[in-house]
Amino acid sequence: MIEYRKDYFSDARTDGLTEVGVTRQRSDVLGHVTGKTQYYADRHFAGLLHLKMVRSPHHHARIKSIDVSRALKVPGVVRVLTAKDVPQNIYTILCLIQVEPNDEPVLAFDKVRFKGEQIVAVLAESEQAALAGVAKVKVVYEELPAVFDVEEALKPGAPLVNEYHGRNWFTYEGHHCRRVRFGNVDEGFAAADHVIEEMYQSSPIEHAPTETTGCIVVPDQNERYTCYSNTQALYFTLDNSALILNSPFHKLRLVGGTVGGGFGGKVDVITEPIAFLAAMLTRRPVKYEYSRAEEMQVSSPRAAERIYIKDGVAKDGRILARQVRLYVDAGAYSRHSPYGTTKAAAHMPGPYTIPNVWVDCHCVYTNRTPSSAMRGFGVTIGDFALEVQMDKLARLIGMDPMEFRILNAYRDGDMKAHQKEVDGAALVECVQAASDLANWPIAGRYRAMSSQKREG
Amino acid sequence: MTKVPVQFTLNGREQNEFVDSGSTLLAALRDKLGLYGTKAGCHQGTCGACTVIIDGSPQLSCLTLAERCAGKSVTTLEGLTGNGALHPLQQAFMEGFAAQCGFCTPGMILAAKSLLDRNPSPSRDDVIDAISGNICRCTGYDPIINAILTAAEQLRGARKSA
Ligand code: FES
Ligand code: FES
Numbered sequence: 001m002i003e004y005r006k007d008y009f010s011d012a013r014t015d016g017l018t019e020v021g022v023t024r025q026r027s028d029v030l031g032h033v034t035g036k037t038q039y040y041a042d043r044h045f046a047g048l049l050h051l052k053m054v055r056s057p058h059h060h061a062r063i064k065s066i067d068v069s070r071a072l073k074v075p076g077v078v079r080v081l082t083a084k085d086v087p088q089n090i091y092t093i094l095c096l097i098q099v100e101p102n103d104e105p106v107l108a109f110d111k112v113r114f115k116g117e118q119i120v121a122v123l124a125e126s127e128q129a130a131l132a133g134v135a136k137v138k139v140v141y142e143e144l145p146a147v148f149d150v151e152e153a154l155k156p157g158a159p160l161v162n163e164y165h166g167r168n169w170f171t172y173e174g175h176h177c178r179r180v181r182f183g184n185v186d187e188g189f190a191a192a193d194h195v196i197e198e199m200y201q202s203s204p205i206e207h208a209p210t211e212t213t214g215c216i217v218v219p220d221q222n223e224r225y226t227c228y229s230n231t232q233a234l235y236f237t238l239d240n241s242a243l244i245l246n247s248p249f250h251k252l253r254l255v256g257g258t259v260g261g262g263f264g265g266k267v268d269v270i271t272e273p274i275a276f277l278a279a280m281l282t283r284r285p286v287k288y289e290y291s292r293a294e295e296m297q298v299s300s301p302r303a304a305e306r307i308y309i310k311d312g313v314a315k316d317g318r319i320l321a322r323q324v325r326l327y328v329d330a331g332a333y334s335r336h337s338p339y340g341t342t343k344a345a346a347h348m349p350g351p352y353t354i355p356n357v358w359v360d361c362h363c364v365y366t367n368r369t370p371s372s373a374m375r376g377f378g379v380t381i382g383d384f385a386l387e388v389q390m391d392k393l394a395r396l397i398g399m400d401p402m403e404f405r406i407l408n409a410y411r412d413g414d415m416k417a418h419q420k421e422v423d424g425a426a427l428v429e430c431v432q433a434a435s436d437l438a439n440w441p442i443a444g445r446y447r448a449m450s451s452q453k454r455e456g
Numbered sequence: 457m458t459k460v461p462v463q464f465t466l467n468g469r470e471q472n473e474f475v476d477s478g479s480t481l482l483a484a485l486r487d488k489l490g491l492y493g494t495k496a497g498c499h500q501g502t503c504g505a506c507t508v509i510i511d512g513s514p515q516l517s518c519l520t521l522a523e524r525c526a527g528k529s530v531t532t533l534e535g536l537t538g539n540g541a542l543h544p545l546q547q548a549f550m551e552g553f554a555a556q557c558g559f560c561t562p563g564m565i566l567a568a569k570s571l572l573d574r575n576p577s578p579s580r581d582d583v584i585d586a587i588s589g590n591i592c593r594c595t596g597y598d599p600i601i602n603a604i605l606t607a608a609e610q611l612r613g614a615r616k617s618a
Contacts (some may be wrong), residue, residue, distance in 0.1 A: 032558030035493020035533035042492035210497045210559040260559030292498035413606040
């Protein structure tokens with residue numbers, strides 16, 4: 001049972017919270033239960049072409065040659081697209097928020113950098129014909145050594161994954177990582193009674209939405225094109241498609257709608273630009289939909305992370321210093337990972353006030369599937385590491401883990417490590433309420449603490 | 457491609473169609489008949505989104521050949537609201553937050569309907585068993601299980617008072 005506690009901070013609020021605790025039905029649920037909700041694929045277009053991709057079987061390889069001649073002879077195959085057909089083949093999805101450089105080809109041509117990378121699009125009258133065409137495209141590869149581990153990738157002599165960066169890491173304003181410096185961690189460690197360092201890591205996580213990623217592009221009259229897509233990011237898709245196609249924006253129309261599960265997995269711009277191009281070159285409606293296998297293997301997962309946390313703690317329970325080295329596995333291309341890594345840095349050292357903090361967050365390129373957005377990306381894995389570390393620290397000094405968190409929780413007016421003042425903190429109250437619900441008694445001293453002022 | 461004539465009952469009405477030999481019931485429903493309420497999440501029998509009811513039992517339309525439905529009775533989600541009123545399952549899914557993105561919902565409701573038609577008083581475990589072939593990535597299943605149990609209760613009550 002959910003309990004709504006409107007008494008918290010009631011003196012600091014004027015809203016009255018009339019909606020919290022009130023049950024409201026989803027606005028779209030009637031359509032869901034009657035089968036009337038229209039997803040992007042719930043449409044019929046006469047003359048629809050199906051697009052299927054030739055994908056790299058290698059993690060890292062040079063492309064020596066591409067021969068599509070036998071694919072074009074397959075009955076039902078209408079045309080193929082290679083990198084040469086793409087007006088601006090190299091892009092990066094966040095270029096419009098100043099992430100540089102463009103580092104990813106729409107269709108690979110000189111190299112493939114991860115297993116499953118798209119190389120040749122085959123367009124055919126039926127899915128079967130498109131798949132038969134895909135099987136007939138001959139790509140000759142020269143395999144290259146691949147790197148799959150973030151720390152291996154940063155070592156001198158590691159295989160270079162992405163030439164557009166020239167090194168296996170994203171560069172942040174001239175720095176090899178995203179950094180936070182606050183106080184002096186060496187002094188903090190020296191003053192501490194205990195210092196521990198632990199390592200945490202996670203694997204990539206696939207969103208696995210029930211509806212796979214896809215779109216249908218339909219040519220309108222007057223050289224305009226409508227794209228029905230299940231993207232979570234219509235405007236990123238419009239911007240990137242226009243840039244990739246060298247097209248004025250007004251010629252491209254994006255129609256979104258109900259997404260059959262996204263969780264951040266439908267934020268990249270992969271299927272739409274190539275489907276737009278295919279519709280432009282064939283003047284026919286084109287559908288590009290991931291198979292379940294493609295969704296699982298090729299669509300961006302949540303990044304794998306490896307996190308080292310070194311803490312200095314005093315006997316009385318105060319954390320005096322926290323040093324974090326965090327590695328985000330971007331995979332072969334940037335997509336949303338440079339941004340996610342910045343989020344990771346800003347999130348450290350967690351919701352705690354620690355006087356000395358040193359953070360290095362590395363966005364690293366490897367030959368794994370490019371990672372991207374997923375629910376709280378850049379933060380979730382870090383939180384897992386931080387909170388396990390908090391339990392370890394509490395145990396180390398023999399303190400109750402709830403009381404330990406309350407003691408170190410940040411309070412309004414504190415300065416965070418990345419130089420933003422804390423405002424609207426509520427961790428102290430959350431832990432107090434959690435201890436009530438869990439029947440986990442905490443001492444009166446911690447019960448009396450507040451997020452709004454620090455006790456004397 | 458060879459065309460095969462198929463005569464079957466669809467949502468209570470007789471249906472005569474020429475289908476491509478080897479094509480699936482899923483393709484026939486969506487691409488030929490425009491019944492988009494049946495969803496495709498995998499085309500390989502692993503997600504349950506394409507579940508329909510054939511002669512009373514829940515079947516995956518992505519693995520069912522259209523031509524094999526000759527003489528059979530097929531129910532899709534569209535068939536539940538035939539007379540305009542919502543089925544108690546639909547009502548319970550709406551009220552119990554059992555649908556978020558909605559993509560698994562058609563398959564879930566049909567798997568549940570087939571269960572309740574066979575077993576009006578299912579246990580929680582019976583419900584879990586009945587929807588174990590249907591993947592939902594949004595709800596965490598609990599609201600769905602509760603909605604199905606609520607609908608079962610309502611149907612029993614309606615039967616008693618009838
Ligand atoms: S589409 Fe039939 S089980 Fe997934
Ligand atoms: S509601 Fe989204 S998959 Fe079930």
